[in-house]
Amino acid sequence: MTEDQTVPSEKPTEGAHQAATLEFREATKLYPGQDDPAVDHLSLEVPAGEICVLVGPSGCGKTTAMRMVNRMIDITEGDILLDGESVKDRKPSDLRREIGYAIQQIGLFPHLTISDNIGTVPKLLGWDKGRIAERVDELLELVSLDPHETRDRYPAQLSGGQRQRVGVARALAVDPPLMLMDEPFGAIDPINRERLQNEFLRLQREIHKTVVFVTHDIDEAIKIGDKIAVLQKGGKLAQFASPAELLMYPASSFVEDFVGSDRALKRLALQRVRDIDLWKPAKLRVGEPTRDAQAKIDDSDVPVPLLVDEHGRPMGWLSERALSGERVEAHLRSKAEPVLEMDDILRDALADLLTGETRYGPVIDAQGRVRGVLSLEVISNFLQEPPTESRSGADLVREER
């Protein structure tokens, strides 16, 4: 992962992007009076700066596991280590001030202004007023809210999406090395959820926190997680893997069912068009000698030649008549639609092909020049290959700029 320096406007603050490693070591929670543990000998390691998603059906102990980290729930057996130190050795309130905490219901304080909400933990830690005010404005900008408009308002005056952003800003207030997020986008409508997820991934690209993210939604898990821990009833770890591995090699029938029968399609959401080997088309121009054209066609992967303009931009698929004379003529069998881009997500590209009722789509680069052709065969071949590297939705968003 490349450390990103392309966004100079967000200057690093407070210990410059510190992140902690987190390790569950046989962590177990057994509630008194119950026979079966809620979390059962959970062991996993989250490297610093990565997002670990805990996912599973309701009652699988994912929230319990998360809440054991900041000791909102006490650990019955085993241990959880933050940067190698047991959380059990820490005073709960001190520990919690060092860990960002964002929950689905947000839990903003209705009686405090937005700036007082965000400034809660800094105030507990004894920051002076000027420093808190500065930090509040900085965080509001970080989560795409206008500080002047927002800071003196009360939570009731904001929309659900804005409140959620404030919740994230508040969790980030003292630049904690670890963030706990319990279904933070669960109560948001689908469109805004998608936007908040993308924003969050972009934010993470800048702040590089270690994040424990709880969700019941496998699609969200695949999109958000660097690593995904699938839990099943009784708080047992069913699989801990990267999104691509999880989709390709589900460890059990439970995981297979949980990721869904469309897991192959889900893998497409983790790739961009540029990531796979495209077919080479025969790129012909009007007036080109037919003999040369035929050689190009023989050398290409696509049976139908593609007409391009003088800049190499796609014009359309040529018919046989176009090659009947000495020179290539502009007889099109069909327009070159859809035109795909190198940066398109593979799943969207496939959808475009299917919508266009075509098997081939020219892929253009940023200048509009044809760089290759995506075909249904290419996609189908890709799905049969094992994942070459562990990729995640988070990587995709990171690459975006």
Next chain:
Amino acid sequence: MVFDSLAQVPERDTGASDQCVAEDGFCPQWIVDNFGDYVQPLLDHTYLTVVTVVIGFAIAFSLAILAHRQRWLTGPIIGFTGALYTIPSIAAFFLLLPITGRGNTTALVALVAYTLLIIFRNVTTGLRAVPAETVDAAQGMGLTDRQVLWRVELPLALPEILAGVRIATTTTVGLVALAYLAGGDGLGRQIDAQITFKSNVALAGGLCVLLAAVLDLIILGVQRRATPWMRAAS
């Protein structure tokens, strides 16, 4: 002076004041002339009310905080303060007389007892109405139990708490009027002194009502100032 309230005695419209007084009527001129005699009783009444509510609040609030930490105490405390609440005030005064003697102390003890149930109930209701996720977020951010209570739960319960204080205050203004039965001060003694004289009863009674209204408005004002966020919901 327009004596329209004296419509029932229209034939005495000149030099009516003395006549009016002699007939125990409602005599505005007499009220204006004798208002000075009611200032001290009014101050005593105010004092007794405020002291009662302050002490009652201190006790009930402490009990409510205790019950908030130890939930099982809520039932017994409601039971006990509820029992106190049902004792007729006159009976309470006479029960206390052998212990505390005649005077303001006896009145205070009984009056305080009546405020406990109202204030206790409102404080506990207010604390319970605080959204669970707000408390969860506060704890998760590292506020200690005490900080959660004072910085989150109590501020959010404040409207409910002050609503209880308002009811208790209004009730107490009315009950202080009976404090004279225990030998206490206040407008009640004034009413009792000339209970058949309409002007006296109207003046002393009117001052009671006025006092209750003013105190209520003051607490309401405090509440509005202390909870600007209540009006922020748009």
